[in-house]
Amino acid sequence: MDTISENRSFGGIQGVYRHHSDSCGCPMTFGLYLPPQAATAPVPMLWYLSGLTCTHENAMVKAAAQQHAARAGIALVFPDTSPRGEDVADDKDYDLGQGAGFYVNATQAPWAPHFRMWDYVAEELPRLLDNAFMIDPDRQAITGHSMGGHGALTLAMNLPGRFASVSAFAPIAHPTQSDWGRKQLGAYLGDDESAWAAHDATLLMRESGFGGPVLVDQGNEDQFLDLLKPEALAEAMAARRQPGQFRMQKGYDHSYFFVSTFMGDHVAFHADALGLA
Amino acid sequence: MDTISENRSFGGIQGVYRHHSDSCGCPMTFGLYLPPQAATAPVPMLWYLSGLTCTHENAMVKAAAQQHAARAGIALVFPDTSPRGEDVADDKDYDLGQGAGFYVNATQAPWAPHFRMWDYVAEELPRLLDNAFMIDPDRQAITGHSMGGHGALTLAMNLPGRFASVSAFAPIAHPTQSDWGRKQLGAYLGDDESAWAAHDATLLMRESGFGGPVLVDQGNEDQFLDLLKPEALAEAMAARRQPGQFRMQKGYDHSYFFVSTFMGDHVAFHADALGLA
Numbered sequence A, B: 001m002d003t004i005s006e007n008r009s010f011g012g013i014q015g016v017y018r019h020h021s022d023s024c025g026c027p028m029t030f031g032l033y034l035p036p037q038a039a040t041a042p043v044p045m046l047w048y049l050s051g052l053t054c055t056h057e058n059a060m061v062k063a064a065a066q067q068h069a070a071r072a073g074i075a076l077v078f079p080d081t082s083p084r085g086e087d088v089a090d091d092k093d094y095d096l097g098q099g100a101g102f103y104v105n106a107t108q109a110p111w112a113p114h115f116r117m118w119d120y121v122a123e124e125l126p127r128l129l130d131n132a133f134m135i136d137p138d139r140q141a142i143t144g145h146s147m148g149g150h151g152a153l154t155l156a157m158n159l160p161g162r163f164a165s166v167s168a169f170a171p172i173a174h175p176t177q178s179d180w181g182r183k184q185l186g187a188y189l190g191d192d193e194s195a196w197a198a199h200d201a202t203l204l205m206r207e208s209g210f211g212g213p214v215l216v217d218q219g220n221e222d223q224f225l226d227l228l229k230p231e232a233l234a235e236a237m238a239a240r241r242q243p244g245q246f247r248m249q250k251g252y253d254h255s256y257f258f259v260s261t262f263m264g265d266h267v268a269f270h271a272d273a274l275g276l277a
Helices: A057-062 A066-072 A117-132 A147-158 A182-189 A201-207 A230-240 A256-273 B057-062 B066-072 B117-132 B147-158 B182-189 B201-207 B230-240 B256-273
Strands: A002-009 A012-021 A026-034 A043-049 A075-079 A135-144 A163-169 A214-219 A244-249 B002-009 B012-021 B026-034 B043-049 B075-079 B135-144 B163-169 B214-219 B244-249
Touching: A002 B256, A012 A057, A012 A066, A012 A117, A026 A057, A026 A117, A043 A117, A043 A147, A057 A075, A057 A256, A057 B057, A066 A075, A066 A256, A066 B256, A075 A117, A117 A135, A117 A147, A135 A147, A135 A256, A147 A163, A147 A201, A163 A256, A201 A230, A214 A230, A214 A256, A230 A244, A244 A256, A256 B002, A256 B066, B012 B057, B012 B066, B012 B117, B026 B057, B026 B117, B043 B117, B043 B147, B057 B075, B057 B256, B066 B075, B066 B256, B075 B117, B117 B135, B117 B147, B135 B147, B135 B256, B147 B163, B147 B201, B163 B256, B201 B230, B214 B230, B214 B256, B230 B244, B244 B256
Parallel strands: A043 A075, A043 A135, A135 A163, A163 A214, A214 A244, B043 B075, B043 B135, B135 B163, B163 B214, B214 B244
Antiparallel strands: A002 A012, A012 A026, A026 A075, B002 B012, B012 B026, B026 B075
16 A cells, blocks of 8 residues: 655644555555554544535535544544556446546446445455554444545444444435446446345335434535435434434535535544544 | 626625726726625725636635624625736746736736736725625725635735734745745736835834734645745744734644635634634
């Protein structure tokens, strides 16, 4: 594993690292913020999964999360959103291929050889982090934005016991019924829609829900509301009596100005679920 | 004036606006954060001047300043760092020309026609903001990073009574004695070094100091320490008995991870000087 950069931030270290990924069959880059507390003991970890077009870097520089993680004593991991490289398949559209992995294991050509973001985020990267950094693998939580909110919710519900809590900022909430979903799930997983269900937060919420608390924030002036379909997830959460909160935030859009505004609430929510503070 | 974007952020509005600048003879873009308090009454304003290569956008998305401004009830203005455009002079190096205005009025060819950032920041933009937004022009403070820290300190000391307080993050502190300064002051102002003195924070501190409090933060692992020359400014501040603080921050570099870490302190410092809680 190569160290790309390390910068002091709020008393901790914001690092960027690159390693060969067996899952994705290419080099992968991720950001990791270690709070000051990691200097002396393993710390819990909050995953942040990013949205369409993002790399590991967007949230790392724009979400204003480090200050809250430093206060709570939580590490933050910022994975990339897809495999990348000249020999990795891509598409001319921003919402398919590189930068748009959708946190699934592709089974279809031309995506199957590299697009295994589910395995990467659920299995490979956690092992690597546990081996290389002062992380406590028994205390993890997960969040994400847009496509990454979809990833956070679907990972959390598919891996019971893994995460103490899950939250999302403006998640793609019902991809099997949205143009942000049908196109990508069809391309990556094929036409059999039964394979899609494990990657739809609303369907998973209806089916099983989540064993810990859930927090979802959504701006009511989000320019992508029709694609995100928050009403489907809100309905499913309430119908299941899922412990948690769905918050419709007045005046906010889909940008990182929205994410950063509520990041403090989300980190505090996860810190509480992880037994900190 | 055209509105480029407006995003809700911490209950206020982060806007980006473009207008024709008479000073610079070209369109200029700036960011303005209005806190929630500006909805009902004019608010004080904190200027943030950016460093080499930056536009209006860098600090706006990476400095994590809006949360503190919202709490204190202060507007933030993020000017660009130079005139820009195809018919504006430029240089192949990153540290001269577009993105590197150094907050002076150029007198030399080819820069003189457009590079009038001093007039733009000291005169034109304040007038425009006063006319167009809920700003209280009698309550202003100023800060900046690197070249922008140089701009903040030199504007504050050259315009007595204008700013209640001045702060800087890793400022170019003694440009008349640095390769970050001699090259640019020579290019913009000519070979007569007597014209440079008004644009050197250390010389101004020796000559007159500042009528309010001063706060300077500098990382001790800044990769540009030899160019910034903080020791000259620290010595001048102490020799003048200038009220204020010079803080050498252990482990921090020149990046926005450094700036964002201490932004809360700086906004609180200015809020106190402006008479806000």
